[in-house]
Amino acid sequence: MLEVNRGRSVNGSIMAEKLSVTRTAIWKNIKQLQDEGYQINAVRNLGYCLEDSNDILSAESIAPYLWGKAKSFQLDVRKTVTSTNTLAKEMAIAGAPEGTVLIATEQTKGRGRMGRSFYSPASTGLYMSLILRPKLDLNDSLLITTSAAVAVASAIEKLTGNLVQIKWVNDIFMNGKKVCGILTEASLNVENGGLEYAVVGIGINVTTNDFPDDIKAIAGSIFSKKPTDQPIKSILAAELLNNLSSSMDKLTDHSYLEEYKRRSFLIGKDIYVLKGKNAYEAIAVDIDHRARLVEEYPDKSREALSSGEVSVRQTP
Ligand code: BTN
Numbered sequence: 001m002l003e004v005n006r007g008r009s010v011n012g013s014i015m016a017e018k019l020s021v022t023r024t025a026i027w028k029n030i031k032q033l034q035d036e037g038y039q040i041n042a043v044r045n046l047g048y049c050l051e052d053s054n055d056i057l058s059a060e061s062i063a064p065y066l067w068g069k070a071k072s073f074q075l076d077v078r079k080t081v082t083s084t085n086t087l088a089k090e091m092a093i094a095g096a097p098e099g100t101v102l103i104a105t106e107q108t109k110g111r112g113r114m115g116r117s118f119y120s121p122a123s124t125g126l127y128m129s130l131i132l133r134p135k136l137d138l139n140d141s142l143l144i145t146t147s148a149a150v151a152v153a154s155a156i157e158k159l160t161g162n163l164v165q166i167k168w169v170n171d172i173f174m175n176g177k178k179v180c181g182i183l184t185e186a187s188l189n190v191e192n193g194g195l196e197y198a199v200v201g202i203g204i205n206v207t208t209n210d211f212p213d214d215i216k217a218i219a220g221s222i223f224s225k226k227p228t229d230q231p232i233k234s235i236l237a238a239e240l241l242n243n244l245s246s247s248m249d250k251l252t253d254h255s256y257l258e259e260y261k262r263r264s265f266l267i268g269k270d271i272y273v274l275k276g277k278n279a280y281e282a283i284a285v286d287i288d289h290r291a292r293l294v295e296e297y298p299d300k301s302r303e304a305l306s307s308g309e310v311s312v313r314q315t316p
Pocket of ligand 1: 082083084085086107109110111112113114116118126127128129171180181182183201202203204
């Protein structure tokens, strides 16, 4: 009720009547929410008002900003988890349907690509995993992650007004800093060669400004401080889900790849292609129709990478 009436007072007696509880029970619950950090003002004779700026994530705080198919997503919002991807995979194995979303305000074992960890401090980031059951074969699984990158980039751009770029495969950059990482994990159905499920995990640094030493130089946040007048994390979560739901419906028409290329941070750049312990010099020349990165080596031979890692070469 407070979420639906955000910024307006809701009368305690009306709440009590609607919920068939006493006014004292309402008061006790409001007190508990306030203790959890909810900004709720009690105004004599008017009731209780959830402040516009209150930015604690909940299914109810995200729901008003969802549209289209995303409205039917099942949102599970938790405070602290190990890793939303790890838990979402367990949920997928247990049969959770497409459109199940796990969101957390903190991760204690956030995971990144290549076995790395993902720094996930409390309250200043958004950590989310979406379960999909796409009808794709393994060869096309790169389309999920690259399409998610476009969905995320355009959501961040809409909210911040800044240019957002993608470093293949799916690192999201703003103002030269990595502000978001995406980890897509999938399970193969060995009988038909298709995907059993895919979990798209997205971690966004929203207002984090204290990064550990090893990532300080590269990591950034989408806002330098919290915008005060709106629940920015809830709006961002909804915007991501709105974009993801529409882009996941049109994965195989490949139309999003034009936007992916336009946002590419790598095309035209001198890069190192990292293979095992070796790094090879090349130029990133294109993204092909299967979202692979095409690079050209000094001998003019070309290769299309569907996985792995590249880094930008600093030219003297
Ligand atoms: C990367 O940059 O290497 C990918 C980072 C992906 C982080 C997100 S946060 C939500 C989800 N849960 C995880 O443990 N990882 C992903």
